[in-house]
Amino acid sequence: MSSNILAINNELTNIDEPATILDNKELNNFVRNYQKFVYHTALRYTKDYDLSEDITQEVFLKALKNINKFKNKSSIKTWLYRITINECKNQFRRKKLFNFFNFTSREEEGNEIEDRVFISNTNPENQYLMKETELLFLKAYQELPEKQRETFALRYFDELSYEEISEILGTSIGGLKANYYQAVRKIAKKLNYEIGAQNG
């Protein structure tokens, strides 16, 4: 019996069959459509590239295992977002327990993204300038309150609609728009101040 998976606008609908009978091509398409979204969500929480990759894999494996339970009450992205957040929390709990028995200092781990997030192909002078801007941007972005940060990330990076973000975060659309405006404004002000201070 063939699966009833239809890809319409990159959404999965009419899932009647368990994911075990998904062939690799269908699975590949499904993962490729949402992997950046899941990875970015995990990266925002964990601030760790490798851990985010592991979490992304676990999220998709869990999603595929439970895909027949997906009732189309929410969008796929909302569903994946929730799985991702839960998996991040699970990882943190495991990590906490592991560190407790290994007496690892949390200061050694670090909680900030020190690495470059953006890759640029421009000339070296611009590369240097952009690197500084990227770091300043990251710093300003991480200093945002959680709701503003999440709204900004989902709207600016993941390009979700306000309706989708509202479903994910449980915030009204009007509230999201206000959060987004405030986030963008704060980042711009912070960067302009920092860049102005550097230039003297």
Next chain:
Amino acid sequence: MDKDIYKKLQELLPDYVFGRLQNSDKEFFELNYINYPDLVKEVEEIKAVFNRFDKMDFDNLLANKTRNISVKIIEKREKNKKYNQIGSFSYLIRYALPVAIIITFLIYLVEKNNKQDIIGSNNNFNDNSISSQFENDTLDFVLQGVEYLDLDQDNLILTEENLLSEYIENEMIEIENINYENMLFLSDINNLSDDEVIYLIEKMQK
């Protein structure tokens, strides 16, 4: 200043700067925001900052970091399928076997405690097994004595049994005698006067 329009312009501002407004909203914004100098200034500030980096760079980074994820997921899924096929067996190894080992060990401990040492392989002694160390030592002594005396092997068992009984009986009598003497001694002490006790203690200390 119309508060509603101002609020709507604020909500549209980020998407206008990032070029994500629909045409109707874009026209509305461009028509009205110029009436609010603070909004005009904000648009310029935001453009100045966000034009310094390209969101495509971040998209490329994400694409780079996730390019092999689908392959890894397929591989993991295949592994999990194989694992599930031997799932019941691994369940047995993981849970049932350790439990069985623990139960076996507990049974062994219980059996060990319940074992009674039986002296002599031919069971010629009476049915009451002798297990105390004192009695084992006594028997060793008796057996040594039998060997020393070079007694007749046929009569060995009967002789050992009689010797043991007689030895134990003598020991018990002696213990009773000692206790009786101690009792008498204690009774005598109780009847002594204080001076007589002091005299006794001084004498003992000398």
